[in-house]
Amino acid sequence: MRFEGKTVVVTGAGTGIGAAAAGMFLDEGAEVVAVQNVSPAPHASRRVSMSLGNAESIASACEQMPGKIDILCNIAGMGADGNTPEAIIGVNFIGTRMFTERLIERIAPGGCVLNTASVAGRFWRSKIELVREILEMRRFEDVAPFWAAHQLEHQMSYALAKSAVVAWTMKLAQTHVRTGPRFNVLSPGFTDTPMLKRAFASANESVKQLAKSNNSISAPEDVARIAVFLCSDEARVINGADILADAALMATMNCREYAI
Numbered sequence: 136m137r138f139e140g141k142t143v144v145v146t147g148a149g150t151g152i153g154a155a156a157a158g159m160f161l162d163e164g165a166e167v168v169a170v171q172n173v174s175p176a177p178h179a180s181r182r183v184s185m186s187l188g189n190a191e192s193i194a195s196a197c198e199q200m201p202g203k204i205d206i207l208c209n210i211a212g213m214g215a216d217g218n219t220p221e222a223i224i225g226v227n228f229i230g231t232r233m234f235t236e237r238l239i240e241r242i243a244p245g246g247c248v249l250n251t252a253s254v255a256g257r258f259w260r261s262k263i264e265l266v267r268e269i270l271e272m273r274r275f276e277d278v279a280p281f282w283a284a285h286q287l288e289h290q291m292s293y294a295l296a297k298s299a300v301v302a303w304t305m306k307l308a309q310t311h312v313r314t315g316p317r318f319n320v321l322s323p324g325f326t327d328t329p330m331l332k333r334a335f336a337s338a339n340e341s342v343k344q345l346a347k348s349n350n351s352i353s354a355p356e357d358v359a360r361i362a363v364f365l366c367s368d369e370a371r372v373i374n375g376a377d378i379l380a381d382a383a384l385m386a387t388m389n390c391r392e393y394a395i
Contacts, residue, residue, distance in 0.1 A: 137367050139164030142201050146185070146234070147211030149174030151328035152251070155359035156208055163363070165206075170196060172211065187211055187230030188222055190275065197237040205246040206366045207238060212251060214330040220292035221278040227296035229275055232303060244315035247366050250304045252322045254381050256297030269299040270306075297322075301377050308375030317374040319365050324381025325352045351382040 143160045147153030148169035157169050158178035169179030176182050185196035213226040235248060242248065259266050268281055282292075300320060307318040358380045364370055365378060379385060389395070 136162075136164035137369075138206075141205040142166045142168065142203060143206040143208065143366070144168045144170065144200060144204055144238070145176075145208045145210060146170040146187070146231075147172075147209075147251075148176035148179065148182075151210075151330065151355045152323065152326060152358045152362065153208070153210035154178060155355045156210060156362045159359055159363045160206075160366075166201075168201065170211065185234070187226045187234065188213075188275065189230075190233065193230060193233050193237070197234065200238060200241065202241060203243060204238060204241045205243050207235065207242060207246075207248045208362060208366060209235060209248070209250045210362070212330070215290060215293040220282045220287075220289060221275065223292040224269065224272075224278045224296045224299075225275045227293070228269060228299045228303070229272055229278070231300065239316075242316045245368075245371075246315065247317040247319065247370075248304075248307070249362055249365055250300050250318070250320050251362075252297040252300045252304075252320045252377065253293070254322055254324045254379065254385055255294040256299075256301045256320075256322060257377070257379075257385060258294065259298035259301050262295060262298055263302075265295055266298050266302050269295060270303060304377070305375050312374065317371070319370075319373055319375070320377040321358070321362050321365060322377055322379050322381070323353065323358045324379070324384040326358055327352055327354055351384045351387070353380065353382050 138160055143165040145153055145157045148157040149171040154177055157167050157176060160167050161178050166180045169176035169182050170185050171182055172186055183196050183199045186192040209231050213223055215223055304318050304320045361380050
């Protein structure tokens with residue numbers, strides 16, 4: 136078994152990709168610390184509750200983490216629908232970074248950190264000045280003045296948060312390249328999770344049609360298998376990468392945009 140004797144921390148383990156990944160790590164021999172928020176994690180050796188939008192909750196969860204961690208899978212996230220930009224950037228980037236930075240010293244040199252972004256974060260280069268500002272944020276309270284100053288559309292909050300995750304992960308990989316651990320990003324497309332169902336409830340018809348016509352809605356288990364592989368020793372040369380798991384969604388969009 137690939138993960139026998141290893142300790143794996145999975146956030147977002149209550150539903151969707153996180154729950155599926157936690158189950159796969161367990162099946163392959165890992166000790167799994169499942170970090171949950173609202174939904175109880177169905178697969179776990181041990182469960183810890185945490186809200187990524189609350190600094191005290193993050194600190195408390197870190198106190199309950201093992202002294203040595205082999206793998207950290209940051210899968211928890213928040214969609215744009217029904218949430219404020221402050222919460223979206225706070226949970227998807229600032230809270231995730233707080234949690235990770237508190238645990239980095241516990242992660243074995245040969246271990247890895249896998250962050251979850253989205254196809255929405257693939258355009259970070261075109262938003263680099265805004266992304267740089269987000270990377271400078273250290274507190275949840277930093278988001279509100281940034282948002283007020285730039286007067287951005289609400290839908291940009293999710294894309295910017297995920298863009299920041301991609302850029303931050305690359306910087307972590309560069310910083311730790313000689314000492315480890317490895318840092319990668321997994322960027323799913325449309326995935327059949329509760330978050331997608333909420334998003335589709337308010338999405339325009341063109342988005343829904345793109346997902347359905349391209350047959351690009353993935354099962355959580357399909358994306359979780361990629362996450363588990365990226366955390367395995369088989370992927371030890373993959374470091375600082377942003378891996379798409381989108382069932383050709385970006386390929387379709389690029390072909391349409393560039394007429395190829």
